[in-house]
Amino acid sequence: MTTAVTQRQEPAGAPPGAGSRRLTERVFRIRESGIIAVLLVFVAVTTAIQPAFLNEQNLKFLLINTTVYALLALGETMVVVSRNVDLSIGSVLGLSAYVSAGLFGPHPGLPVPVVFLAGLGIGLACGIANGLMVAIGRVPSLVVTLATLYIIRGIDILIVGGNEVVAQTLPNSFTSIPRASVLGVPYLAIVIAVVIGLGAYYLRSFRSGRELYAIGSNPEAARLAGLPVGRRVLAAFTASGGIAGLAGVLWAAQYQTVDSTAGTGYELTVISAVVVGGVAIFGGSGSAVGAAIGALLLSSINSALNVLGISQLWLEAISGFLLLLAITLDRVISLRLQAALRRRSAGVGT
C-alpha cells in the first residue's frame, strides 16, 4: 500500500520502500551540504592565510569568473541528470562568442539584446542538432557530442579564418555588462544566480524536470512507465545548447578578444564542476545548485592560488584530484545508502 503510493508520487525509479523518499532527500542534503562545507572551509583557510582573498575587488573577480562556468554547469546538469553528456558546449560557446560579438563589426549600433538573441539562436540550433541525434538516432551522446565538438569547432575555425573580434569594435554598453554592479555585487552574478535558481527549481519541482531524473536513474523503466524519453532528452540538449550560446555572448563581453580558440576545453572543466557539485555522472541525482557551487569552488581555488601566491600551475592537478575525491565520496555515500535501504526493508519484512 505504502509502496504503491511512493511509486505514484515518485516515478523516478526510486527504490520502493516507505523510508526511501526521506532517505534519498537526506542524501541529497548531505551531498550539497558537503560541497558547501568544503567551500566554506576552503574560503576560511585561504582568508586566514591571506585576508586579501575576501576583499571586494577579489570577490568581484571571483564571481564574474564563475558566471560563465556556473551557467554552463546548469545546462550540463540537465543533460547529465538524464544519463547523457554534452561535450560540445566548449565549441558552441566559441562559435556563439565569435559570431554574436562579430555582429558589432559591420553593425556598430546593434542593440545588445539582439546580440544575445543571436548567441541564443546559435546555441539552440547546435543543441537541437545534438538532441535530435541522441533522441531519435538513439546513439550514445558521448559519441554524438564528441563529433559535434569537432564539427562545431571546425565551422568556427572556417568562419573565423584567422581573424578575431577585437575590443575596439565592441560598444561600451556591451563590454560593461560584466562590470556593472548593484550595491557592490556584480549585476551579472545576480542575474546568473537567479537563472540557476529558476533552473534548479524547474528540475526539482516541475513534472518534466523530475522526469529527467527518472530517465537518468533508469531509462528503460522510464520508457516502460510511458515517459516521453526522447522529447525530454531533446529538451535537455536544447537547453544545454542554448545556455552555451548565451554563455558565449557573456564570454565575449568578458574577454573582449575572440578568436577561434574561445572556450576550447571548457567541456571537461564544466563536467568537473558538475560532478564535484554532486551530480552523479551516470544520471539520476544531483542538483543545479550543487553544480553551480561546484563551479564556484573550482574558480575559488583558481583565485586562491593567485592570492596565496601559489603557482597557477597547481590548479589543474588540484581540480583533477578534487573531481576524483568527489566521485569517490559519492560512491561511498551511495553504497551506504543502499546498505541502509537494505537494512530498512529487512526490518519492514520481519
Place this chain on the structure above:
Amino acid sequence: MEPDRHRLGVAAQRALRWESGLALLVVAIVIFGAVSSAQFLTPTNFFNTGVTSGEIAIMALPMTLIIISGEIDLSVASILGASSALLGYLWSRHWPMLAIFVMVALVGIVAGLINGLLVTRVGLPSLAVTIGTLALYRGVALILLGPNTISNFPASYTNIGVIAVPRTDIPWNVAIFIVLAIIFGTVLHATATGRSIFAMGASPEAALFAGIRVKRIKTTLFAVSGLVCAMAGVLWTFRLATAVQNNGLGLELDVVAVVLLGGVSIFGGKGSLLGVVLGVIAFAALQNALLLTNFNQEATGIVIGALLLISVFAPNVASFRRAAVPRWVRGRFGAQSSSIGADHD
C-alpha cells in the same frame, strides 16, 4: 535476451562489413588525395603522414581493448603529456637516459593503475575517473615543467622524427605501431584473455559468472594503456625534440574518434583490431589529403567529426530498436536495471 552466440555471429558479420567499408573509404581517400595533389603519392609524404599520426595510432591500440571491455580512458593524452614532461624534467636534471626510460615507464604504469583501480576496486564509472585523471596528469606535467621548454636532447634520439628505420621507409613510431598492433591483435583475437575482453564488454555479469577475472583484466588493460601512452610520450618528445607541458593536449578525443571510426562499439563487446588499424589509416590519410589541398588544417575536425557520426549511425540503422545506453554510463545498479529492461524490449 537474445543468445550470446547469435549476437557474436551478428557482430562478426557486421565487423566484416564494417572493415570492408573502411577499406573502401581508405581507397577513396587515397584516390581523392592522388587526384587533388601530385605530392600525395610520394614516399616523402607517406613518411610524413606516418610520422605525424604515429602516437595517436599507438595510443589507439590499448584504447581499443579498453573500449571493447566496456570502459573508456580519456586520460591517455595527459599520460603522454606527463611522461613527456617527466622525460624533459629528468633530462634537465642530468639523469642518464636509460634511467629516465625506466622511470617514465613506471610512472606510466602507475598512472594507468590508478585509473584501473579506481574503476574496478572503487567501482567508479571510467568516464568520470579518467576525466579526473585527465586533469590530474596534465596537472603533473604543468607542475614538473611549468612554462619551461626542454629541447637539448641529443640528436641520436631526436632523429627518430626524420630518419626511417634502417633499410626501410618506415618511420620509427610507425614501426613500433606495427609491432604493437600485431601484439595487441594477437592478444585480442587469438587468446583466451582476448575472448574474455569481448565477453566482459558484451555482458559483465555473464563474464563474472563464467569465472572471468573481470576486475583483474580491466585493471591490467588500464595499466598497459598507461605504459603504452608513456612510450608514446617519449616518442612524441623526441620527434618534436621538445618537452613542454602541453604536449599532446586534446589528443584523447582524436584517439577515441579513431577507435570508434574503426568500428569499435562504444557499448563494448564489439570491434576488431584490424578495423582500428584501417580507421587509423583513414584518419591519417584524410588529414594528409586535406592538408595538401590547402583545406584549413585546423578545420579538418569537421570531416573527422562527420566520419565519426557516420560511424555510429551506420550500424545503428540496422539495430534501430535496441536501447542505446553505453556500459560505462550504467554504473553498477544501472547495469542490473537495464538488463531487466532488455527482457521487455
